[in-house]
Structure formats: structure tokens, C-alpha cells
Amino acid sequence: MSQKIITNEGFVTKPKDKFAMVHCSCCNRLVPGKVINWPGMSPEKKILWKPCKECGVWLSHAEEDNKSLKGKCLECVEEKEG
Ligand SMILES: [Zn+2]
Ligand SMILES: [Zn+2]
Numbered sequence: 001m002s003q004k005i006i007t008n009e010g011f012v013t014k015p016k017d018k019f020a021m022v023h024c025s026c027c028n029r030l031v032p033g034k035v036i037n038w039p040g041m042s043p044e045k046k047i048l049w050k051p052c053k054e055c056g057v058w059l060s061h062a063e064e065d066n067k068s069l070k071g072k073c074l075e076c077v078e079e080k081e082g
Contacts, residue, residue, distance in 0.1 A: 015039070022047055026061060052076055 015038045022033035022045040036044040049058040054076035063069055069077050 019048075020045075024061070029061070 015036050017034050017036040020035045021030040024031045031047055033047040052073040053071045057073050
């Protein structure tokens with residue numbers, strides 16, 4: 001069931017989200033993310049991980065930081081080289 005929020009005007013609104021730098025969940029670094037403002041609730045922060053260019057799996061920090069992987073996950077790089 002999807003949650004719908006109806007305002008006084010009778011419009012169905014989506015939560016407002018904006019891009020922002022948010023603190024990572026695994027370390028305390030600032031990473032690109034999204035802040036979603038639910039009406040009447042505290043803002044929800046989501047980290048936008050980058051997907052692997054090959055398989056689309058979300059990259060971890062270690063993989064993202066490793067420039068030699070060129071935006072791919074370890075598994076995809078190993079497959080190519082091995
Ligand atoms: Zn982290
Ligand atoms: Zn991959």
C-alpha cells in the first residue's frame with residue numbers, strides 16, 4: 001500500500017526531496033545524497049551510491065575510491081582481468 005499525503009488544498013503531494021551532502025553510514029564522510037522532507041516528520045537522509053557501470057551493483061566506498069576500477073565493482077574488474 002502506498003502512502004498518500006493530502007494537503008489542505010486537497011492535492012496529493014509527494015515528499016519534497018533535494019540533493020545534499022549527507023554523512024555516510026559506514027564512515028563519517030560527507031557523500032552525495034538526498035534529503036527527503038516528509039511533512040510533519042524529521043527529514044530522511046539517503047545516500048546516493050554510484051552503481052557499477054557493468055552490473056549496476058551499488059559500489060562501496062572502497063570501490064568508489066579506487067580509481068583503477070573505473071567506476072566498476074571489484075567482481076566485474078576481476079572478471080575482465082582474470
Ligand atoms: Zn562510508
Ligand atoms: Zn559490477
